[in-house]
Amino acid sequence: MNDLQKDIAQLIIDTLSLEDIEASEITPALPLFGEGLGLDSIDALELALALQKRYDIQIASDSRDARQHFANVESLAAFVEAQRTACAS
Amino acid sequence: MIDLHIAGWRAWAPGLDSAEDWQSWARSPWTPEEGDEQPDCSFLPAMQRRRLSRMARIALHAAWPLCGDDEQLPLVSASRHGETTRTYAILGDVADGQPLSPTHFGLSVHNAIAGQWSILRGQRGESTAIAGEADTFEHAMLEAAILIEQGAPAVIVVLAEECPPAAYAGWIDDVPFSYAVALRVGAGRNDAALAARWRLSLASTTETAAKTDWPFALDFVRALHAPAGPLVHTWKTRQWIWQPNP
Numbered sequence: 001m002n003d004l005q006k007d008i009a010q011l012i013i014d015t016l017s018l019e020d021i022e023a024s025e026i027t028p029a030l031p032l033f034g035e036g037l038g039l040d041s042i043d044a045l046e047l048a049l050a051l052q053k054r055y056d057i058q059i060a061s062d063s064r065d066a067r068q069h070f071a072n073v074e075s076l077a078a079f080v081e082a083q084r085t086a087c088a089s
Numbered sequence: 090m091i092d093l094h095i096a097g098w099r100a101w102a103p104g105l106d107s108a109e110d111w112q113s114w115a116r117s118p119w120t121p122e123e124g125d126e127q128p129d130c131s132f133l134p135a136m137q138r139r140r141l142s143r144m145a146r147i148a149l150h151a152a153w154p155l156c157g158d159d160e161q162l163p164l165v166s167a168s169r170h171g172e173t174t175r176t177y178a179i180l181g182d183v184a185d186g187q188p189l190s191p192t193h194f195g196l197s198v199h200n201a202i203a204g205q206w207s208i209l210r211g212q213r214g215e216s217t218a219i220a221g222e223a224d225t226f227e228h229a230m231l232e233a234a235i236l237i238e239q240g241a242p243a244v245i246v247v248l249a250e251e252c253p254p255a256a257y258a259g260w261i262d263d264v265p266f267s268y269a270v271a272l273r274v275g276a277g278r279n280d281a282a283l284a285a286r287w288r289l290s291l292a293s294t295t296e297t298a299a300k301t302d303w304p305f306a307l308d309f310v311r312a313l314h315a316p317a318g319p320l321v322h323t324w325k326t327r328q329w330i331w332q333p334n335p
Contacts, residue, residue: 017139038136045191
């Protein structure tokens, strides 16, 4: 797990008030929605908001790729990296 | 006038939870100290209870055992002031030009507790969310009587108030401490020992009434322990009279 992945795992726990779980347990490939961590659609909205605030990025609400970006911590970290680069340039 | 069969009831306030706690309180009421104490709602899995506000936890904790898992009963959820803590947090974000939390926004509405009860308990029947004035409790009981009149075997009534954020101090003066009172009105389950019969009638008055020491729902809890004579709850021109029935 790299630093950004750890940071996102902790952000998920704090933002979504998850109890009894450590950031290290949200491994990069663990599915976040449905099976795996078991998050739902309200969590997706809440998490998108938290990511925008924390990393100063924009997430279009109608993005067709959102489902893939939000699949797990690994895909979210890659997405955040890409958005940061896009926003910085 | 309406006749109400109280088949069971429960209440929660800081430091007041068990039947014995409420018996002591009813004998000689006091104002418990308000902190951030809240019921743990351990009857729910962690993933289901994580979004519950303190007020929702207080309400659900009080109401939960009154309805069996195998029953479908209407719910009346009542609160004069509602989710003031969530609302205030949202207003703060609006003032700061911040985007709003979808969770806070979705669960700040007045029927949020009724909605969560429905989802968490698998209750598919009707529910009503009421916000009245200081006599919100009586309006909630009237609503329960109407639902029973329409054929419901029993109705769960829950009235909850949470101490509001300090900014509301100049406007809200009738929540001495956070509390919930939940009642099962109508047919009982198996807690017949608690059953009580009351008659509620409404008169109109032009006299200014003395303020009761406690919010009406808590005053009713007090009277449930020692139903000596009629209980009179007056708000503006409405005079609600509770008469214990033998």
